[in-house]
Amino acid sequence: MKRSIFFKQLLLTGGAIASGQQLMATPSLSNPKKWMLPPDLKSGDAIGITCPSGFALQEDIAPAVQYLEKWGLRVVVGKTVGKKDHTFGGTDEERIADFQSMVDNPELKAILCARGGYGAVRIIDKIDFSPLRRYPKWVIGYSDITVFHSHLHAQVGMASIHAKMTEGFPSDPSIFEPTQLQALDTLRQALWGEKLTYTVPPNPLNRPGEASGVLIGGNLKILETLAGTPSDIDTRNKIFFVEDVGEALYSIDRMFCNLKRSGKLSQLKALIVGSFTNIRPDDPDEPFGRSIYDIVWNQVKEYDYPVCFDFCVGHQKNNVALKCGVHHRLQVTSDASTLTMFGS
Amino acid sequence: MSIQPPYLCKGDTIGIVCPSGYLPLADTNACVQQLQEWGFRVRIGATVGNKYHGFAGTDDERCADLQQMLNDPTIHAILCGRGGYGMSRIIDRLDFRWFRKSPKWIIGFSDITILHAHLFGRLHITSFHASMARAFADKNFSNIKTLHNALTGKNARYRCPPHQLNRKGEAIGPLIGGNLSLLAHITGTKTAFSAVGAILFLEDVGEYLYNIERMFIQLKRSGLLSNLSGLVVGGFTETKDGKIPFGATVEELIRAQVEEFSFPVCFGFPVSHADSNVTLKHGAIHRLSVTGRTVLLEEQK
Numbered sequence: 354m355k356r357s358i359f360f361k362q363l364l365l366t367g368g369a370i371a372s373g374q375q376l377m378a379t380p381s382l383s384n385p386k387k388w389m390l391p392p393d394l395k396s397g398d399a400i401g402i403t404c405p406s407g408f409a410l411q412e413d414i415a416p417a418v419q420y421l422e423k424w425g426l427r428v429v430v431g432k433t434v435g436k437k438d439h440t441f442g443g444t445d446e447e448r449i450a451d452f453q454s455m456v457d458n459p460e461l462k463a464i465l466c467a468r469g470g471y472g473a474v475r476i477i478d479k480i481d482f483s484p485l486r487r488y489p490k491w492v493i494g495y496s497d498i499t500v501f502h503s504h505l506h507a508q509v510g511m512a513s514i515h516a517k518m519t520e521g522f523p524s525d526p527s528i529f530e531p532t533q534l535q536a537l538d539t540l541r542q543a544l545w546g547e548k549l550t551y552t553v554p555p556n557p558l559n560r561p562g563e564a565s566g567v568l569i570g571g572n573l574k575i576l577e578t579l580a581g582t583p584s585d586i587d588t589r590n591k592i593f594f595v596e597d598v599g600e601a602l603y604s605i606d607r608m609f610c611n612l613k614r615s616g617k618l619s620q621l622k623a624l625i626v627g628s629f630t631n632i633r634p635d636d637p638d639e640p641f642g643r644s645i646y647d648i649v650w651n652q653v654k655e656y657d658y659p660v661c662f663d664f665c666v667g668h669q670k671n672n673v674a675l676k677c678g679v680h681h682r683l684q685v686t687s688d689a690s691t692l693t694m695f696g697s
Numbered sequence: 698m699s700i701q702p703p704y705l706c707k708g709d710t711i712g713i714v715c716p717s718g719y720l721p722l723a724d725t726n727a728c729v730q731q732l733q734e735w736g737f738r739v740r741i742g743a744t745v746g747n748k749y750h751g752f753a754g755t756d757d758e759r760c761a762d763l764q765q766m767l768n769d770p771t772i773h774a775i776l777c778g779r780g781g782y783g784m785s786r787i788i789d790r791l792d793f794r795w796f797r798k799s800p801k802w803i804i805g806f807s808d809i810t811i812l813h814a815h816l817f818g819r820l821h822i823t824s825f826h827a828s829m830a831r832a833f834a835d836k837n838f839s840n841i842k843t844l845h846n847a848l849t850g851k852n853a854r855y856r857c858p859p860h861q862l863n864r865k866g867e868a869i870g871p872l873i874g875g876n877l878s879l880l881a882h883i884t885g886t887k888t889a890f891s892a893v894g895a896i897l898f899l900e901d902v903g904e905y906l907y908n909i910e911r912m913f914i915q916l917k918r919s920g921l922l923s924n925l926s927g928l929v930v931g932g933f934t935e936t937k938d939g940k941i942p943f944g945a946t947v948e949e950l951i952r953a954q955v956e957e958f959s960f961p962v963c964f965g966f967p968v969s970h971a972d973s974n975v976t977l978k979h980g981a982i983h984r985l986s987v988t989g990r991t992v993l994l995e996e997q998k
Contacts, residue, residue, distance in 0.1 A: 438944070578915045580886065606786075610785035
């Protein structure tokens with residue numbers, strides 16, 4: 354077990370050196386050269402469920418517990434599950450204590466965030482991530498959990514999984530569409546260390562090309578509100594993905610201005626644009642007049658890296674598991690776009 | 698120390714431009730009339746009344762109009778017609794070389810916060826955070842009078858009633874700030890500025906409470922709040938809340954975020970998207986005094 358982890362870390366570091374500036378993502382906690390890749394899970398391993406952001410009731414997470422057990426995992430339900438402090442899954446103190454206990458727990462191989470919402474940024478600076486050096490584990494989630502992915506990337510130096518949370522698990526698989534079940538299964542594959550390859554249909558607005566680099570990204574709004582803070586990510590030489598929900602087009606445009614003006618678009622290896630769902634309608638008198646494709650294209654037309662639209666990540670049924678902080682290769686052609694993880 | 702553009706005299710010319718959102722030409726009528734009554738000449742920029750979707754023209758058109766006003770030596774002040782959205786798209790294309798040699802007053806707020814931040818952080822030039830062209834038609838004329846006072850060089854001195862969440866104290870420093878969403882939006886970008894020793898003022902409109910808190914946390918985590926000398930909280934109007942209430946008022950959530958610091962804080966200052974929006978000289982040294990009886994913000998000579 355230990356040997357295989359060591360080997361993977363070696364591979365990852367080797368890859369990083371080979372492709373130049375990957376070590377820009379150096380963690381500042383202690384040993385700056387050691388990028389952490391949590392171990393693969395296997396039957397019998399333990400996974401925790403906690404609520405660092407919005408609240409989730411016991412019944413909300415019951416399908417996830419059942420499903421994870423079906424995968425052969427032992428589920429440790431955190432104290433914040435079922436707690437409710439207004440919109441939060443407990444007070445800041447309760448959410449910090451619960452997350453911290455999971456970080457500290459040597460038994461756990463993964464932490465599944467029950468849901469997003471709002472609240473991660475209130476507690477991120479109060480969590481001591483240093484025990485992860487001894488007990489690395491996968492932190493799983495998306496949306497508000499982008500705070501954790503970014504922080505782990507910028508400050509801790511540990512890979513994590515951008516994926517569905519507890520609402521993505523069906524109580525009865527027959528009520529879920531095949532794409533939902535397939536997307537859910539990619540989380541199992543990611544946890545089990547299986548090779549992840551995603552192929553999406555071409556979009557005529559894609560910019561073809563091939564790139565490899567460390568994958569990082571998440572929710573665009575969260576990335577903007579982390580700009581200039583200690584959790585802000587360095588995107589140089591990386592494959593960068595973004596998604597969002599419920600934003601107006603002008604606001605998406607403004608956030609892309611933020612990405613550009615904070616230097617996050619100029620030195621990418623590639624850009625992956627996921628879904629922008631439930632776009633808030635414009636004022637009918639002042640339609641924004643541009644699509645999400647126009648918005649992105651306007652900001653990246655001066656560069657030459659590959660750009661892939663309509664990728665299967667976002668607040669939608671097809672939201673696959675993506676390993677942040679891990680090397681991937683992206684191929685964008687007129688036939689399809691394919692993202693392949695390598696390094697495990 | 699910041700550089701202060703020359704104050705205006707009768708006969709000087711004020712240019713009106715729309716670097717962000719679209720403004721119908723007719724919406725400037727009251728403004729033009731008033732500026733003329735004050736004895737100023739008015740030049741209407743090409744972007745006023747111009748429309749490209751929600752913008753007052755394409756990026757090229759808005760950039761060119763503002764650039765022309767910045768460079769034109771016969772223009773003594775630039776009044777932005779309205780805010781909206783669009784400054785982020787053109788700020789990096791503006792050339793301030795001529796303006797730097799021959800600065801003039803730039804007036805506006807909301808989306809224009811980006812321009813104020815750029816003028817303060819990069820060029821060290823003071824500007825006016827104030828109501829824009831459309832507000833001249835409003836009934837609340839006292840705001841507009843503060844702009845005339847400011848343009849003609851009267852020192853600002855504003856009072857507002859105490860608020861139970863105020864934190865008492867005195868502060869002296871450059872007065873900077875504006876719209877919270879825009880200040881969060883420029884954090885981590887090339888327009889970000891240092892607020893060490895500054896009196897920061899903030900206002901916003903139409904934001905969710907949780908998002909106001911998230912932006913405040915961003916400012917705090919970026920280090921912007923740690924060395925302030927004072928905080929002036931203006932109006933947070935038309936705030937939104939979810940189906941499940943956030944559980945704190947905007948004043949409570951802001952006060953909680955600055956609890957760890959000791960600088961004076963005042964709430965309810967008349968700077969906002971609503972009726973009260975006095976003219977503030979952005980970047981100039983002010984004194985803030987928060988007592989149990991009153992709040993005073995005055996420009997220092």
